[in-house]
Amino acid sequence: MSEFIPLSVPSLQGNEWQYIKECLDTEWVSTAGKYVDKFENSICDLTQAKYAVACVNGTAALHIALKIIGVTSDDEVIVPTLTFISPINAVKYVNASPIFMDCDEYYTIDCEKTIEFILTETEFKNGASYNKRSGKRIPAIIIVHVFGNAVNVFELLSICRERNIRVVEDSAESIGSYYIQEPLLNKYTGTIGDIGCYSFNGNKIITCGGGGMIVTNDEEYGRKARYLTTQAKDDEVRYIHHEVGYNYRLTNIQAALGVAQLEQLQKYITIKKTNYLLYKNQIDNIEGLSLAEVPQFANSNYWLYCLRIDQEEYGKNREELLKFLLENQIQSRPVWYLNHMQRPYQKCQNYKIEQAYIQLERTLNIPCSVNITSRQIERVIEVLQNGKK
Numbered sequence: 093m094s095e096f097i098p099l100s101v102p103s104l105q106g107n108e109w110q111y112i113k114e115c116l117d118t119e120w121v122s123t124a125g126k127y128v129d130k131f132e133n134s135i136c137d138l139t140q141a142k143y144a145v146a147c148v149n150g151t152a153a154l155h156i157a158l159k160i161i162g163v164t165s166d167d168e169v170i171v172p173t174l175t176f177i178s179p180i181n182a183v184k185y186v187n188a189s190p191i192f193m194d195c196d197e198y199y200t201i202d203c204e205k206t207i208e209f210i211l212t213e214t215e216f217k218n219g220a221s222y223n224k225r226s227g228k229r230i231p232a233i234i235i236v237h238v239f240g241n242a243v244n245v246f247e248l249l250s251i252c253r254e255r256n257i258r259v260v261e262d263s264a265e266s267i268g269s270y271y272i273q274e275p276l277l278n279k280y281t282g283t284i285g286d287i288g289c290y291s292f293n294g295n296k297i298i299t300c301g302g303g304g305m306i307v308t309n310d311e312e313y314g315r316k317a318r319y320l321t322t323q324a325k326d327d328e329v330r331y332i333h334h335e336v337g338y339n340y341r342l343t344n345i346q347a348a349l350g351v352a353q354l355e356q357l358q359k360y361i362t363i364k365k366t367n368y369l370l371y372k373n374q375i376d377n378i379e380g381l382s383l384a385e386v387p388q389f390a391n392s393n394y395w396l397y398c399l400r401i402d403q404e405e406y407g408k409n410r411e412e413l414l415k416f417l418l419e420n421q422i423q424s425r426p427v428w429y430l431n432h433m434q435r436p437y438q439k440c441q442n443y444k445i446e447q448a449y450i451q452l453e454r455t456l457n458i459p460c461s462v463n464i465t466s467r468q469i470e471r472v473i474e475v476l477q478n479g480k481k
């Protein structure tokens with residue numbers, strides 16, 4: 093029986109043992125310690141964000157981002173339907189409602205349709221945008237750099253600024269991706285809106301086991317993020333709290349892992365790009381299959397690879413191919429079930445969703461771990477060739 097090839101698993105080949113051992117040896121295992129500070133500083137160095145606040149995971153980071161912006165009950169937040177559910181749930185955590193948008197060819201939010209929605213379906217009065225249909229305020233949008241693909245957000249950013257809609261970037265999957273076109277030239281995903289959120293979950297390009305980071309260039313947002321993620325202490329000695337805070341701080345052990353992983357990020361991105369090209373050269377020659385392009389206006393971190401299936405030509409649909417790959421010990425995964433169809437969100441507004449259905453039906457993510465070998469990639473390609481009817 094051939095060995096199992098997983099979809100995306102961590103690669104721990106740097107200073108992880110050494111840094112974690114140091115935490116254990118020095119007994120700095122909790123939320124204070126040099127690695128938490130170092131991790132935050134290293135993220136600022138990489139992304140050029142002015143402020144970074146480490147937290148327990150990416151979902152907590154998104155929750156806090158919406159709190160800081162002041163999203164509350166009776167507000168609405170624009171979100172993409174095609175994404176992991178976490179940013180949508182974050183909207184619910186602050187008792188607001190999502191409005192779902194379609195996706196584009198790169199699986200990220202369709203910015204053209206979103207602009208159309210803002211211009212035609214909202215009105216701007218007293219310094220805020222309101223949904224004409226519901227009458228509710230729309231203080232924020234969450235864009236998601238899905239699979240490491242930077243969102244084509246150039247124009248949308250300025251419309252949001254004009255309409256006083258704050259931009260939260262869910263950069264959970266896109267650490268290391270940056271724009272290579274003006275006016276965002278050399279800007280990292282996570283730093284172009286008002287607040288960016290990263291995830292260091294085990295399946296991401298680098299991991300803390302579990303972990304997240306809030307980044308911003310706004311001093312007050314940075315201060316508030318630190319305050320809210322550390323129980324909102326107004327007097328640390330006497331335990332005075334003027335607001336409801338959260339126990340969302342990352343531990344030193346997790347941060348130690350994060351620091352060691354971050355040291356290897358550039359190497360990992362290079363490996364991921366090489367493997368992407370290795371796959372792409374051969375998959376694009378299989379009739380009915382192709383590997384989705386990444387945006388040309390950014391340098392991507394190539395987190396997950398998207399296999400596109402033309403069922404007519406290939407002779408198998410997504411589910412059949414998923415099953416066939418698994419029978420051959422290869423893990424693959426469809427993109428997330430669309431959020432506007434998930435049970436908690438079925439009654440929420442959605443706007444002209446078309447492309448997302450197509451992308452869902454025709455896409456499978458295929459193995460992309462940093463430590464996948466070229467032999468394993470060859471085997472995936474061979475199985476894909478054999479799968480054609």
Ligand SMILES: Cc1ncc(COP(=O)(O)O)c(C=O)c1O
Binds near residue numbers: 265
């Ligand atoms: C797009 C997206 N947003 C948010 C998250 C949430 O991050 P976490 O798992 O660290 O809470 C993830 C991944 O897990 C994600 O893929």
